[in-house]
Amino acid sequence: MSDIEELIKALSKNRENTISTLQALKGKNRVIVGAYCLFAPYELIAASGALPVSLCGTSEKTITHAEKHLPRNLCPLIKSSYGYAITGTCPYFYYSDLIIGETTCDGKKKMFELLAKITPVHVMNLPQSNRRPEDLDLFRAELVHLKKYLEKNLETAISEKRLRKEIRERNEERKISREFYQLSKLDPPPLPGSTVQHVLHGSGYAFNKAEQNTTLRRLIDTVKTAYANGERATPKKQPRMLITGCPLGDATEKIIRFIEENGGTIVCFENCGGAKDREELVDETLDPMDALAKKYINLGCSCMSPNDNRIQLLSRLMDEYRIDGVVDVILHTCHTYNVETFRIRELVQKEKQKGYLGIETDYSSADEGQLKTRISAFIEMLQ
Amino acid sequence: MYTIGIDIGSTATKGVVYNGSISGEIIIPTGWDPKSASKTAYESLLKNNDIKENSVKSIIATGYGRVSAEFATRTVTEITCHAYGAFCLNPNIRTVIDIGGQDSKVIRTDKDGRVIDFIMNDKCAAGTGRFLEVMARILELEITDFDNLCANCEAQPISSMCTVFAESEVISLLARGIPRGNIVRGILESIADRMITLVNRLDVAYPVAFTGGLAQSRVLKNIIGQHIGEALYTSPSAQLTGALGGAAMGWHRDN
Numbered sequence: 001m002s003d004i005e006e007l008i009k010a011l012s013k014n015r016e017n018t019i020s021t022l023q024a025l026k027g028k029n030r031v032i033v034g035a036y037c038l039f040a041p042y043e044l045i046a047a048s049g050a051l052p053v054s055l056c057g058t059s060e061k062t063i064t065h066a067e068k069h070l071p072r073n074l075c076p077l078i079k080s081s082y083g084y085a086i087t088g089t090c091p092y093f094y095y096s097d098l099i100i101g102e103t104t105c106d107g108k109k110k111m112f113e114l115l116a117k118i119t120p121v122h123v124m125n126l127p128q129s130n131r132r133p134e135d136l137d138l139f140r141a142e143l144v145h146l147k148k149y150l151e152k153n154l155e156t157a158i159s160e161k162r163l164r165k166e167i168r169e170r171n172e173e174r175k176i177s178r179e180f181y182q183l184s185k186l187d188p189p190p191l192p193g194s195t196v197q198h199v200l201h202g203s204g205y206a207f208n209k210a211e212q213n214t215t216l217r218r219l220i221d222t223v224k225t226a227y228a229n230g231e232r233a234t235p236k237k238q239p240r241m242l243i244t245g246c247p248l249g250d251a252t253e254k255i256i257r258f259i260e261e262n263g264g265t266i267v268c269f270e271n272c273g274g275a276k277d278r279e280e281l282v283d284e285t286l287d288p289m290d291a292l293a294k295k296y297i298n299l300g301c302s303c304m305s306p307n308d309n310r311i312q313l314l315s316r317l318m319d320e321y322r323i324d325g326v327v328d329v330i331l332h333t334c335h336t337y338n339v340e341t342f343r344i345r346e347l348v349q350k351e352k353q354k355g356y357l358g359i360e361t362d363y364s365s366a367d368e369g370q371l372k373t374r375i376s377a378f379i380e381m382l383q
Numbered sequence: 384m385y386t387i388g389i390d391i392g393s394t395a396t397k398g399v400v401y402n403g404s405i406s407g408e409i410i411i412p413t414g415w416d417p418k419s420a421s422k423t424a425y426e427s428l429l430k431n432n433d434i435k436e437n438s439v440k441s442i443i444a445t446g447y448g449r450v451s452a453e454f455a456t457r458t459v460t461e462i463t464c465h466a467y468g469a470f471c472l473n474p475n476i477r478t479v480i481d482i483g484g485q486d487s488k489v490i491r492t493d494k495d496g497r498v499i500d501f502i503m504n505d506k507c508a509a510g511t512g513r514f515l516e517v518m519a520r521i522l523e524l525e526i527t528d529f530d531n532l533c534a535n536c537e538a539q540p541i542s543s544m545c546t547v548f549a550e551s552e553v554i555s556l557l558a559r560g561i562p563r564g565n566i567v568r569g570i571l572e573s574i575a576d577r578m579i580t581l582v583n584r585l586d587v588a589y590p591v592a593f594t595g596g597l598a599q600s601r602v603l604k605n606i607i608g609q610h611i612g613e614a615l616y617t618s619p620s621a622q623l624t625g626a627l628g629g630a631a632m633g634w635h636r637d638n
Contacts, residue, residue: 370503
């Protein structure tokens with residue numbers, strides 16, 4: 001397994017060389033554009049010649065600082081993001097010339113107003129639904145608006161040719177990541193869910209995409225060969241779990257840990273860092289702006305009302321990955337995901353006749369005892 | 384041969400010896416040290432029932448302190464143990480309402496006493512035994528006095544669910560001269576309300592068992608029963624449900 005371990009290490013390591021890499025890029029006058037959310041279209045930012053980076057927002061450490069300006073009773077993701085920004089502890093934020101925000105929730109929308117005092121923020125106005133043709137028109141216009149903003153601020157022109165190239169490359173990246181996490185369709189899966197999450201999370205921070213893809217390809221091949229030779233990293237016959245809900249990372253990885261420590265195997269991540277963006281590609285045959293609008297408006301985010309796309313994706317993933325139980329992770333005060341738990345519960349329990357566990361949590365360790373009990377009981381129920 | 388179940392709760396540690404039925408039981412305060420409480424409970428069970436250690440084929444530890452029982456064969460969560468314990472007390476049970484010292488839960492079970500679905504209270508003391516303990520302290524009462532004191536009283540509604548806010552609410556009610564019986568009734572109603580909210584989040588099936596230390600309160604049992612429209616099943620062994628579930632699981636399932 002040592003080859004596999006090394007490749008995984010290489011893929012998760014991206015975040016360690018961050019500061020020197022960013023400094024070098026800055027030295028070469030490369031513009032860096034930070035974003036918090038999948039709705040900020042990577043391809044469009046990249047086509048402007050800027051480097052798109054994901055900003056930090058998954059640690060408890062910065063929350064106290066954020067609470068100097070933000071209310072206590074607010075989503076930990078928003079508070080952590082803001083705390084990172086004002087303390088200068090997120091290198092990606094620190095080196096960003098511009099930030100692309102989006103109106104995925106009221107808390108974020110208002111937080112961006114404060115953030116703009118530190119670094120220029122362009123907020124994309126998202127439509128509230130994705131069903132009507134008008135929604136698509138609205139969203140496409142918003143993408144055009146973003147394109148003009150980037151062109152003006154970066155003093156560049158985004159060519160159709162470059163945009164098509166970025167779309168193709170991003171699709172390639174999606175395809176190879178998808179191939180990687182689809183390995184978990186095997187029973188038992190070849191890698192623990194925590195490792196899959198680690199690699200997927202790490203890929204969001206990779207600057208050299210070509211290198212990243214090559215390493216990931218090697219990992220997939222090595223894992224497949226090892227599996228074919230009978231090597232198993234996870235025990236047989238553990239309940240197969242899917243994680244859905246709010247974005248996961250660092251502090252909330254406690255949930256992944258408790259599932260694995262108590263006899264569960266995570267075989268699918270539906271949330272933002274997992275399948276949500278990677279399952280649907282950008283259509284390369286369409287006009288690139290039309291294609292981007294069509295792709296991103298379809299993200300099954302709870303900010304959309306109704307959010308049928310999440311239900312459809314979940315339903316399909318549950319079948320494809322032969323899921324025994326779904327864990328729905330809600331960050332404290334995330335109203336949209338929280339209200340949606342009702343629909344998810346109905347889908348999982350009534351329609352699919354599988355186990356459902358809803359968890360409301362934050363970045364602290366205060367609820368670890370309770371979480372362990374709930375998660376263990378849930379796994380005992382599925383065994 | 385025997386099996387043992389030890390339920391290390393936040394307030395009390397419960398133990399059951401089992402050999403097809405309950406052949407010994409113990410309830411002691413957990414105190415500050417769950418490790419020694421679990422050991423004391425285990426050793427007392429052996430001694431009081433004249434059982435040799437080598438005739439115990441399994442010890443299942445449950446409850447929040449389950450990890451501190453190092454002598455246990457294995458640990459099982461209190462959710463699974465309560466479900467099976469309630470099934471042992473009455474196999475017809477399909478829902479279990481349990482109010483413990485630091486959390487409360489509602490569990491849906493199937494015909495074999497297995498968990499189908501469950502829900503626990505949020506990470507606060509509202510609707511738990513701890514809430515009642517705090518109220519008892521202000522009222523200078525024992526929890527066991529509650530039933531008799533409020534028997535014929537009208538409830539004085541307590542609007543705060545939060546233990547800290549409810550404490551100051553009760554203090555101001557006392558200052559206004561509201562009789563203690565009415566306040567006690569209001570406190571029990573408040574716990575019942577909290578439980579009903581949890582019950583309603585699951586598809587409740589009947590009959591419903593009420594377990595845990597607070598199941599001893601006849602008044603609370605009646606209030607919750609009225610709300611869900613059906614009398615609750617309780618047992619004199621209600622506080623032992625988790626320990627019984629653990630012991631019986633070792634006996635019936637771990638063969």
